[in-house]
Amino acid sequence: MHSAAIFINIFALICLIIALIKDKAKTKQSLIIAVKSFIRIIPTVLIMILLIGLLLEFVPPGEISRIAGEQSGFSGVLLLALSGAIMHIPSLISFPLGASLLESGASVTAVAAFIVTLTMIGTITLPLEIKELGKKMALLRNGISFIIALVIAFIMGVIL
Helix, strand or coil: HHHHHHHHHHHHHHHHHHHHHHCHHHHHHHHHHHHHHHHHHHHHHHHHHHHHHHHHCCCCCCHHHHHHHHHHHHHHHHHHHHHHHCCCCCCCHHHHHHHHHHHCCCCHHHHHHHHHHHCCCCCCCCHHHHHHCCHHHHHHHHHHHHHHHHHHHHHHHCCC
């Protein structure tokens, strides 16, 4: 296990112990809610893992490299950015998917664009955003977020 993961788990355990000492009933209630939430997302996570596995199995690495690799240029970055904006998967799944895309030949810039748009753009949740924020504000927020995601992706490409 990576040292950062060990640190995070130890920190979480210490926080749990402190919470138990402070208020046992609230901590128990919180743990029950967390377990129920975890059980509720398991099917989605398993389906996404299956779909990602199938995608990576049936799409050869050379094809991924051609579509989203360094030589694909801006069009490859834009394609993955649009894919991230459209897809609605938990960000928890996006990181292993991003690693798989990198291993298959996608560029760092394209993968960064995918992950950032996946977490910043709400295409699936746009109707709710329009209802809560208004059409103009929701579209403006998503548009600006898309541009910022591309800027972040290109900065990551330069840094890495």
